[in-house]
Amino acid sequence: MIGPDAPIRAVVWDFGGVLITPITELIDEIAVWHGITMVEMLDVLMGPRESSTADHPWHRAERGELAISTLQNEVAPFATSAGLTLRGDEYERLLCGVFDVHHDVVRRIGELRAEGYRTGLLTNSFKEFRDHLEAHVDFGVFDVIVDSSEVGLRKPEPEIYELTTEMLGVPADTILYLDDFAANLVGAEAAGWQTILVTDIGAALAALDLALAGSDQPG
Numbered sequence: 028m029i030g031p032d033a034p035i036r037a038v039v040w041d042f043g044g045v046l047i048t049p050i051t052e053l054i055d056e057i058a059v060w061h062g063i064t065m066v067e068m069l070d071v072l073m074g075p076r077e078s079s080t081a082d083h084p085w086h087r088a089e090r091g092e093l094a095i096s097t098l099q100n101e102v103a104p105f106a107t108s109a110g111l112t113l114r115g116d117e118y119e120r121l122l123c124g125v126f127d128v129h130h131d132v133v134r135r136i137g138e139l140r141a142e143g144y145r146t147g148l149l150t151n152s153f154k155e156f157r158d159h160l161e162a163h164v165d166f167g168v169f170d171v172i173v174d175s176s177e178v179g180l181r182k183p184e185p186e187i188y189e190l191t192t193e194m195l196g197v198p199a200d201t202i203l204y205l206d207d208f209a210a211n212l213v214g215a216e217a218a219g220w221q222t223i224l225v226t227d228i229g230a231a232l233a234a235l236d237l238a239l240a241g242s243d244q245p246g
Contacts, residue, residue, distance in 0.1 A: 033221065035242040036201035037145035038136070038235070039171075039191065042152065044207030045225050046133060046164055047126040057117050071109050072102065072117060076210040077183070089151045091176040095122060124159050129228050135235070136168045145195050147171040149188075149204070151181045171195050182206075183214025192218065203238060205231055 043050050050073075051065060058068035069076075074083025084101035087093040093101065098118045106113045140146045148169045152160065154176045166172060171194045173187065180187040192199045199219030206212050212222040221238070225231040 033200040033242075035144070035203045035221065035239055036197040037147060037170075037195045037203070038139055039147035039149050039195070039202055039204045039220075040132070040136060040169075041204075041206040041208075041211065041225070042148060042150035042160065042164075043126075045129070045205055045228075045231075046148075047128050049207055050121065053121050053123070053125075057120055060114060060117075061111060063111070067109070071106050071111055072121060074105070076208055077213075086181060088153055089175045089181045090179050091154055092179075095153050095155050098122075122153075122156075124156075126163075128163050131232065132228060133164055133168060135232060140168055140170065145170050145197055147173065147191060147195055147202075149173045149182065149191050149206075151175040182208075182211040185214065185218065188215055188218035188220065192220075203235070205235065 040046060051069065054069050054072065055065040057072070058065045061068065073085045074081050083105065084093055084098050087101075088095050088098060095118070099113070099115060102118075103113065136146050146169050148166065148171070150173070152174050157174065157176075160166075171191065173191045173194065175181040175187065178187065178190060180190065182188075188199075192202065195202060200221070202215075202220045203223065204212065204215045204220045205223045205225050206215070207225040209224055212224055215222050223231055223234050223238070
């Protein structure tokens with residue numbers, strides 16, 4: 028949601044589904060193995076999106092509390108509770124590291140930084156993935172990087188937005204955030220941020236440009 032009058036001083040980006048193709052594409056593939064919907068498979072493998080305190084193994088790994096090598100075993104009770112018997116290679120497929128970079132987005136981030144906007148990355152990720160991600164995307168385009176596995180917090184926990192705001196050094200209502208999960212935007216809006224839900228990259232960039240055009244220049 029874009030504030031009608033608040034200027035934009037910083038633009039913050041999610042990683043998966045925004046800078047790169049969404050993980051839901053792989054989850055959909057795995058769901059087909061089991062004859063269930065993508066959303067049902069997502070709930071089993073990644074846990075609830077709306078909860079800020081869920082102790083799902085995926086959430087624990089995102090907070091740096093659990094190695095991703097243990098996920099397949101740790102998720103078994105959650106799968107059983109959902110009436111699902113896993114094959115044993117679901118996370119191997121999900122975490123294969125195969126994705127496409129949205130180069131138009133990365134290029135736009137660099138342009139924004141050159142124009143004087145503060146730029147930030149706010150991502151739920153894993154310690155084991157950091158080198159792989161940086162091998163594909165130049166993290167130098169960001170003034171601030173907040174990785175859940177490094178700070179021990181994950182979206183949509185309120186504290187991670189507070190930390191990001193503090194690191195950016197601008198008022199919360201001047202931050203514009205782009206993410207492909209609505210629950211993460213709810214958390215951002217609760218922190219006072221402006222938001223754009225990313226369902227289509229071209230449309231999201233157009234919405235960004237429209238928001239910036241209606242805002243004062245950064246200063």
